[in-house]
Amino acid sequence: MDAAAWDAKYDARELTYGEPPNSTLVDVATALPRGRALDLAAGQGRNALWLATRGWEVTAVDFSAVALTRAHRIASRSPKSVRDRLTYVHADVTTVLPEPEYDLILVLYLHLPHEQRRIVIRNAVAGLKPDGILMILGHHSENISRGVGGPQDPEILYTPEQLASDIGDRAVIHLCEERVRSTNDGIAVDALLLAGRSGLGSGDDRG
Numbered sequence: 001m002d003a004a005a006w007d008a009k010y011d012a013r014e015l016t017y018g019e020p021p022n023s024t025l026v027d028v029a030t031a032l033p034r035g036r037a038l039d040l041a042a043g044q045g046r047n048a049l050w051l052a053t054r055g056w057e058v059t060a061v062d063f064s065a066v067a068l069t070r071a072h073r074i075a076s077r078s079p080k081s082v083r084d085r086l087t088y089v090h091a092d093v094t095t096v097l098p099e100p101e102y103d104l105i106l107v108l109y110l111h112l113p114h115e116q117r118r119i120v121i122r123n124a125v126a127g128l129k130p131d132g133i134l135m136i137l138g139h140h141s142e143n144i145s146r147g148v149g150g151p152q153d154p155e156i157l158y159t160p161e162q163l164a165s166d167i168g169d170r171a172v173i174h175l176c177e178e179r180v181r182s183t184n185d186g187i188a189v190d191a192l193l194l195a196g197r198s199g200l201g202s203g204d205d206r207g
């Protein structure tokens with residue numbers, strides 16, 4: 001889906017992905033010291049806002065102008081101290097080349113054709129500080145047969161192992177597993193990967 005299609009999808013429905021943060025992100029980030037985060041494909045900003053509320057400085061990137069307008073509007077209800085920690089960037093994440101200054105980079109429920117996914121993941125790794133963490137979470141390939149919701153095109157779904165393969169030796173894999181989530185319509189199966197650059201001493205691995 002291109003940016004116009006995402007704009008139309010957001011226009012058709014308010015708060016498509018809900019306002020509370022993703023529960024797996026809450027599990028992961030609650031244990032981390034606050035720092036700088038980059039949320040790639042941030043949508044309406046639920047996760048970026050939650051992180052900012054917890055003291056993180058967050059840059060949220062999305063190519064849907066409608067989603068970012070909503071994100072601004074939702075965040076406007078928060079105290080100024082929280083809003084001041086949020087930066088919204090209107091951009092295509094396949095072209096984002098972050099500097100290595102992030103403690104946490106999120107790629108949550110971004111489903112792209114494989115080659116684009118590989119570029120986003122490799123550029124994201126390059127944006128990590130030496131001890132930063134990359135969190136990728138999305139609908140598992142088997143969600144089509146075992147779960148509810150999410151895209152039904154197997155070409156844009158993935159397994160945790162495929163995410164690890166996209167990263168290759170660019171980062172250390174901390175966690176690579178399936179997560180089952182309860183929704184109002186039944187269970188959903190997610191793929192989760194946590195990775196970091198620690199110990200690799202790598203240079204610029206972009207693209």
Ligand SMILES: C[S@@+](CC[C@H](N)C(=O)[O-])C[C@H]1O[C@@H](n2cnc3c(N)ncnc32)[C@H](O)[C@@H]1O
Binds near residue numbers: 001040043061062067
């Ligand atoms: C399923 S939503 C997930 C939003 C958010 N990560 C969350 O978990 O609430 C996917 C988002 O990816 C964005 N997106 C898809 N392809 C993109 C691209 N190439 N560049 C930037 N944003 C993109 C869409 O606009 C949409 O907001």
